[in-house]
Amino acid sequence: MKGLLELNDVETFIGQYHILQGISIEVKKGEVTVLLGRNGAGKTTTLRTIMGLNPASKGSVAFKGEPIHSLPTYTIANKGIGYVPEDQGIFAGLTVEENMKVAIQKENEETAKRMDWILNLFPDLKKFWKKPGGLLSGGQKQMLSIARAYINENELLLIDEPSKGLAPIVVEKVMDSILQMKDQTTIVLVEQNFMMASTIGDCFYIIDDGRTISHGTMKQLKEDEGMKRKYLGIA
Amino acid sequence: MDLIMNLTLNGLATGMLIFLLAAGLTLIFGLMDVLNFAHGGLFAWGAYSGLWIYAKTDSFVIGIVGAILTGFLLGIIIERWIIKPVYGNHVQQILITLGLMLVLSEMLKVIWGPNQLTASPPDYLKGSWEVGGVIIIKYRIFIILVGFLIFAGVQFLLKKTKIGLVVRAGVMNKEMVQALGINIQKVFMFVFMIGAGMAALGGVLLGPYSGVIHAGMGMEFAILAFIVVVIGGMGNFKGSVLAAILVGLSGSFMAYYVPDLSLAVNMLLMAIVLIIRPQGLFGAKG
Numbered sequence: 302m303k304g305l306l307e308l309n310d311v312e313t314f315i316g317q318y319h320i321l322q323g324i325s326i327e328v329k330k331g332e333v334t335v336l337l338g339r340n341g342a343g344k345t346t347t348l349r350t351i352m353g354l355n356p357a358s359k360g361s362v363a364f365k366g367e368p369i370h371s372l373p374t375y376t377i378a379n380k381g382i383g384y385v386p387e388d389q390g391i392f393a394g395l396t397v398e399e400n401m402k403v404a405i406q407k408e409n410e411e412t413a414k415r416m417d418w419i420l421n422l423f424p425d426l427k428k429f430w431k432k433p434g435g436l437l438s439g440g441q442k443q444m445l446s447i448a449r450a451y452i453n454e455n456e457l458l459l460i461d462e463p464s465k466g467l468a469p470i471v472v473e474k475v476m477d478s479i480l481q482m483k484d485q486t487t488i489v490l491v492e493q494n495f496m497m498a499s500t501i502g503d504c505f506y507i508i509d510d511g512r513t514i515s516h517g518t519m520k521q522l523k524e525d526e527g528m529k530r531k532y533l534g535i536a
Numbered sequence: 537m538d539l540i541m542n543l544t545l546n547g548l549a550t551g552m553l554i555f556l557l558a559a560g561l562t563l564i565f566g567l568m569d570v571l572n573f574a575h576g577g578l579f580a581w582g583a584y585s586g587l588w589i590y591a592k593t594d595s596f597v598i599g600i601v602g603a604i605l606t607g608f609l610l611g612i613i614i615e616r617w618i619i620k621p622v623y624g625n626h627v628q629q630i631l632i633t634l635g636l637m638l639v640l641s642e643m644l645k646v647i648w649g650p651n652q653l654t655a656s657p658p659d660y661l662k663g664s665w666e667v668g669g670v671i672i673i674k675y676r677i678f679i680i681l682v683g684f685l686i687f688a689g690v691q692f693l694l695k696k697t698k699i700g701l702v703v704r705a706g707v708m709n710k711e712m713v714q715a716l717g718i719n720i721q722k723v724f725m726f727v728f729m730i731g732a733g734m735a736a737l738g739g740v741l742l743g744p745y746s747g748v749i750h751a752g753m754g755m756e757f758a759i760l761a762f763i764v765v766v767i768g769g770m771g772n773f774k775g776s777v778l779a780a781i782l783v784g785l786s787g788s789f790m791a792y793y794v795p796d797l798s799l800a801v802n803m804l805l806m807a808i809v810l811i812i813r814p815q816g817l818f819g820a821k822g
Contacts, residue, residue, distance in 0.1 A: 352715055378717035390712035392705045394820075402698070403705045404716045449716070 305330040305487050306351070306457060311360035311370075312511075313350045320346045322511035324360070326489075328457070333479075333488045335502035335519070337495075337533055343511040344491040345387050348459045351489075352384050353377045364457070379406070383450030387461040387491075389442045393435025397426050397445055400434050404449040411454060419448045422478050440471035447478060457487045464494040476501060495535055499523055507532050538670040543788045549676040549745065551784020552683025556738030557757055558764035558776045559690065560731020566707040566771020568724050570619055571626065573633040575735055576758025577640030578614075582607050582736025583749045584644050587655050590740075596658040600740055607736025608729045615728035620721075637755065644751040652750035655743035679741050686734060687777050693730075694773065703727055707771055763806045769819020779817065 304327035313321035321343050328334045336344045349355040351362055353374040362370040369377050378384065392400050405412055420427045423444040429437060434445060443463055450458050463479065464472040476497050479488065483501065492498040498505070499519055506516040509532060522528060529535040561575050586603025590596050618636060622628040656662070657675045664673045694700035706713045706723055714720050742757070743749045764783050768775030783802050791798035809817060 354711060354715065373719075374711075374714040375717050375719045378715055384715045386712065386715070390709055390715065392708045392712070394708055395701070395705060399701055399705075403701055403713070403718075406717055453717070 304328050305365060306489070307361075307363045308347070308351070309361045309363075311347075311350060311357045311362060313346055313355050313357050315346065315355055320355075320511055321350060321357070324350075324508065324511070324513050326506050326513060326516075328487060328489055329504075330456075330487050332503040333483055333490055333501050335498045335505045336489065336491045336508055337493075337498060337505055337522075338508035339532070339534070340493075342508045344508050345461055346511075347508065348384070348386075348461050348489065348491060351377075351459060352382065381454070381456040383453065383455035383458045383486075385443075385446045385450045385458065385460040385463065387465065389446040391434040391437070391442050391445055394433060396431050396433055397437070398430050400445055400449060401426075401452060404452050406453045412452060415452055415454075419451055422481060423448055440467050440474065443467060443471075443475055444478070447475070447482075451482060451486070455486060457489065458482065459489045461491045462493060463490070464492060464497050472497060495529070495533060539792075541670045541672075543792055544785065545672060545676045545680070547785035547788030548781060549679040549683075549784070550787060551781040552679050553738050553742050553745065554757065554760045554764055554783055555683055555777050555780035556686060556734045556741070558761040558768070558780055559686075559773060560734045561758075561761050562765045562768065562771055562776045563703070563727050563773060564731045565765065566773075567703060567710075567727050568619075568623070569626075570623070570629055571633070572619070572731075573630060573758070574614065574636035574640060575633075575731070575761065576754030576756075577637045578607050578610055578732045578735040578754070579739040579742075579757055580644055580749070580751060580754035581610060581640060582739030583655075583743045583753060584648055584653070584739075586736065586740030587653065587743045587749065588648070590658075596661070596744075600737065603736045603740035604733045607733040610736075611729040611732025612725060614732070615725050619728070620724075637758075641751045641754060650751070652748045653743075654748055656747065657744035661744070675744060679745060682737070682741060683777075686737065690730070690734075690773065699723070699726065760802060763802045765816075766806050767809045767816055769816030772816065772818045772820075775816055775818030 306328040308324050308326040311321055311324040324343065324347055336347060338344055346355055350357050353372060357370045361368055364380055364382065369380065392403065395403065425441050426445055426448055429441065434442065437445060447460065447463065460479065463475050467475065472494065479501055482488065490498065490501060502519040504516065504518050505522050506513050515528060557575065557579050561572060564570055564572050582603040585606040586599045589602035590599025593599065614636065618632060622632055661675045661678050664671050694704055702713060702718055702723055706720060710720055760783060764776055764779040767782065768779030783805065786801050786805060787798060790801040
């Protein structure tokens with residue numbers, strides 16, 4: 302099966318730093334692909350490169366077979382890619398409602414349905430609908446960021462470390478929500494929390510020093526103690 | 537009592553003119569991270585073009601509309617071809633906008649001559665009312681009303697429309713706005729155009745208020761506008777109106793009671809604010 306998203310030998314510089322030095326990934330439709338690796342390995346930059354926020358200097362990124370690596374970020378987003386950044390990217394001075402409104406691309410029945418679904422999934426957002434985004438807790442901000450990426454009919458969601466800095470009980474809630482979204486959209490997930498990654502993920506890519514060094518199904522990774530110990534620090 | 541009232545109205549009217557210039561400046565800085573030293577040039581161009589159209593058509597309203605349209609047009613041209621290539625580079629922005637300020641001023645002299653031009657309000661805005669023994673000059677009230685109307689209009693735009701929402705979001709996080717599928721370049725151009733239009737409106741309103749216009753008026757008022765932006769908080773629209781009123785009133789009262797200090801008072805105000813609250817009275821801590 303041809304991948305929904307394909308990165309082929311992608312290289313990216315941030316200033317003078319050569320961050321990505323050869324990333325090749327194939328994301329299959331309907332699956333959750335997890336990017337794993339040490340801090341600073343290049344996982345976040347990979348997502349930012351897909352979004353055009355740190356454009357690739359070499360290699361190609363294709364979405365549904367169409368090259369997107371030279372397109373501006375807003376065009377890439379409009380092709381159907383939702384992005385949940387590592388810092389959540391909440392507009393602190395806008396209310397929860399306004400944060401959602403900025404994200405909505407088309408106001409139609411489908412969007413209204415998705416809004417109902419997402420507010421049922423994250424009742425806290427409904428509860429704090431008129432509260433500024435900056436006053437939400439870390440978990441609520443994460444929920445808002447995911448909700449914002451999901452509200453449009455995006456075929457692909459890029460989610461960067463959703464469990465980062467959250468209490469275990471909130472991590473479970475976020476994980477549960479991603480599991481529910483999994484049935485409806487394709488997801489690329491960057492995650493350090495191996496429990497979460499292995500629960501949600503269908504397949505994995507390990508990134509080290511800006512290169513994809515291994516990939517396979519999550520089942521294979523769970524059974525490969527050597528790989529887990531070497532690259533993920535899991536004993 | 538009538539003296540206090542007159543000084544207050546005078547200060548409010550001057551404050552509103554400064555606000556029209558400072559509002560665009562602060563929005564452009566907040567959203568685009570651009571310090572536009574040429575903004576005063578748009579103010580002067582609004583004055584010259586608007587009063588020229590007013591003289592040709594004998595309609596002050598058409599003159600005002602013409603000035604705003606001139607501001608819009610210049611705003612689009614400047615953003616597209618002069619500011620856009622230097623986004624993200626503050627040193628280049630300062631150099632290019634300072635240069636542009638000079639070019640805009642000199643072009644006024646080339647087109648309309650080096651001498652200052654006289655201006656007066658239309659007949660229906662001339663004269664004054666007497667309310668309880670207080671003389672109220674009609675044109676001052678007109679400027680104050682226009683200033684508050686523009687403030688209310690822009691507040692409505694920012695708070696109640698999708699484009700306003702996007703502008704506010706863009707001030708907070710430009711990158712995320714783009715990642716949500718919004719072309720931030722178009723938003724930049726829109727904000728620059730609105731800011732330039734407001735500056736041009738301020739310029740055309742100043743003409744009949746001061747009685748004369750000259751090519752250097754843009755720079756004079758731009759200094760006051762920069763002070764207002766610093767006092768109000770860089771990028772804070774509400775802060776700009778309140779700071780403009782503060783600067784207008786302090787200038788008006790000091791000019792009467794302590795004339796020797798009238799020029800220094802605004803600098804003094806800015807220095808005090810910078811010492812006590814470096815982010816401005818209404819700016820968020822950065």
